[in-house]
Amino acid sequence: MLYSLLMSISKLQIQRVRNISSINIEPSPAINIICGENGSGKTSILESINILGLTRSFRTNKAHHVVQNDQLASVVFGFIDPMMQGLKQSLGVERPAEGEARIRFEGSDIGLSTLAELIPLQVINSDTFQLLEGSPAIRRQFLDWGVFHADKAFIQLWRGFRRVLKQRNTLLKCGKIDNQLRQVWDSEFIAFSDQLTRLRKEYLSLLKPEFDSVISQLLEGTKIELGFSYGWDKKRQLDEVLASNFERDLRQGFTGNGPQRADLRLKVDGHNAAERLSRGQKKLVVSALKLAQGVLFQRMNSRPCIYLIDDLPSELDQIHGELFCKVLEQSSNQCFITCVDDSALKTYWSPQTEIATFRIAEGSLC
Structure with missing residues (x-):
């Protein structure tokens, strides 16, 4: 294990997040177990790390639900080493109940896309089931997370495509489109679409073997096939599809x-x-997707992800819980895991793995 060389967050300070008034944590570079009763604040610690990495909660889009009652803003601060250079660099996010978040890295303001590069986060919680059960938009978001971190050209392509799509839809809503103008926007739409689709396909081809390896460890004997739908009939050119559906x-x-x-x-x-898998099997499949994505990220970027895993034992029996933890342990990622009772989790790790346990009750560490 190379955990000592791969630390991502070495110090974490949380202020005014839900029922947490103030908490300071010095996490392990490996496995961090956060245990407490329901409503104690353990998931709020994961939520706070998500705010540090993305300025937002994974539980709600409404910031005022995250900020502690009668307070104006939540603040999450940490020391990180994003490029694994043995540094401790300061990162802070102020999340007001109303308005935009402020992000400071090493004393300077930075934007959201820069922040996302600094702390690559993977969340595994009850919402992760939506990768199987939810809308295509959720699976696109999963795929695009990987493409964003795999190819620096992606974010500009994605923004350009969204701009062209918005303009084309605006013209369609008008009810009449000049043929020449339509051809101009369709040409741009097709150009961005071809590039975006190529990057997504290339990324998925890299993800597949990693996913196959992880799922074979978690669900031995079950073959899960990953496929990609372009968003149109791939047997036809997009210009033909746009024309026929105009x-x-x-x-x-x-x-x-x-x-x-x-x-x-x-x-x-x-x-x-x-439609075919049990609840426990679904948890293993969606977890395998996230774990495989982390493995691929580390291979392509020479640095790990940070995993936020809420209520790990739920839906899993002891055997599969242990298998899950072994795969997680082998990935060398920094992990923050919540549970009500940590007694079972304690037995799942090798003696060499550095484990820190934090107990929380009523928003405070015990």
């Missing part, structure tokens, strides 16, 4: 085909995995 798009007022409809497909024996 009248329908005009009636609906939006573009019905394109990368904004792309999807990641998961199948078991040719059938939709969400």
Whole structure:
């Protein structure tokens, strides 16, 4: 294990996040177990790390629900070593109940895309089931997280595509489009679409072997197939699809085909995995997706992710819980794991793994 060389967060300070008034934590570079009763604040610690990495909660889009009652803002501060250079660099996020978040890194303001590069986060919680059961938008977001960290050109391509899509939809809502103007926007739409789709396909081809390796350890004998839907009939060129569907798009007022409809497909024996797997199997599959993505990220960027895992033991029996932890341990990522009772989790790790346990009650460390 190289955990001592791969530390991401070496100090964490949380202020005014839900029922946490103030907490200071010096986490392990490896496994951090946060235990406490329901409502004690253990998930709020994970939520705070998510705020540090993305300025937002993974539980709600409304900042005022996160900020402690009668307070104006939450603050999360940490020392990080994003490029694994043996440094301790300061990062702070102030999340007001109303308005935009402020991000400071080493004394300077930075933007959200820069922040996302500094702290690559992976969240595994009850919402992660939506990778199987939810809308295509959730699976696109998963896929695009990987592409964002794999190719620096992606973010500009994605922004350019969103701009062109918005403009094309605005014209469609008008009800009439000059043919020449339509051709101009369709040409841009197709150019961005082809590049975006190529990057997504290339990333998925790299992710597949990593996923196959992880899922074979967690669900031995179960073959999960990963497929990719372009967002249109891949047997036809996109310009042909746009032309044939133009009248329908005009009636609906939006573009019905394109990368904004792309999807990641998961199948078991040719059938939709969400309809075939048990609840426990689903947890292992969605966790395998996240773990595989972390493995690929580390291989491509020479640094680990940070994993936030809420209520790890739920939905898993002892055997699969132990298998999950072994895969997690082998990945050399810094992990923050919540549970009500840590007695079972204590036995899942090798003696060489550095484990820190934090007990919390009523928003304070015990």
